[in-house]
Amino acid sequence: MILLRNLAFVARFTTVDLAHQLRRDLERGVFSKQTLGLIGVAIAVAVFALGQGEWSVAVLSLLLAGFFTYGPARADRRWRDDRRVP
16 A cells, blocks of 8 residues: 555656646747647557556557657757857
8 A cells, every 4th residue: 555655656746747847848948839739648648548458558658758758858958058158
């Protein structure tokens, strides 16, 4: 029971942190609303697939969401690093 409670806490913390980071990136213009919508749909599909016991679909959906998150965020980070004055 304690293990389940700890897992739920970690999942909730991760979700809140991810939502905060994505909102901050949206405000900075890193992502478009369409990209965030696609990420949200991919995460929702993953949650639904996990509920149905379809692990492979859930993993693929999370990888898709990660791909759409990581690519623009990495490009934005490189762009900001290039603009820094030493």
